Amino acid sequence: GAVVSQHPSWVICKSGTSVKIECRSLDFQATTMFWYRQFPKQSLMLMATSNEGSKATYEQGVEKDKFLINHASLTLSTLTVTSAHPEDSSFYICSARSTIYGYTFGSGTRLTVV
């Protein structure tokens, strides 16, 4: 089946630094990539939607200058959390959508900002 490789699986960073999370679809092309954030005991909240070669579309309340999304190819999308603060600590999950496989989720990244 379809696999989305997400890295890193966990990261600890200092407040004020930036962190990049990478999602790569293996053996298939993702027409669209979705980025979610999940706080403890809460559901997935969609942050943004990105299509290859175009700017990401952000959900209401998500700061586009803080959460930079790059979708440079049909197999790679990155999320950069800039100037991270403790309140950005969360579980970040990507999901790749393809016509063949539907929605495939990455394994998630646990971000802790100290």
Added chain:
Amino acid sequence: QKEVEQNSGPLSVPEGAIASLNCTYSDRGSQSFFWYRQYSGKSPELIMSIYSNGDQEDGRFTAQLNKASQYVSLLIRDSQPSDSATYLCAVNPTDSWGKLQFGAGTQVVVTP
């Protein structure tokens, strides 16, 4: 605001029994419906997808969709301790450009 509603639980189910999970959605035009299982600290994994009214079975899992009543349910037969997880209902609303809208999830605890 298009919504997907689930009981948060926890739903306690004896091992071997049937677990019944419900989900309602507000967008009548929704076409695609999904059930995901999420273990603590892990990413969601797809259990079932359903697109038309009626029942759809896959092993111990049965998804039921009733578009007129705007609900979708999941039955887990012969529940096992490994079924203990949070189950997320997801809907593809109309005009959503492929976005999934998730419910808050129902925690299921299967007791030996």
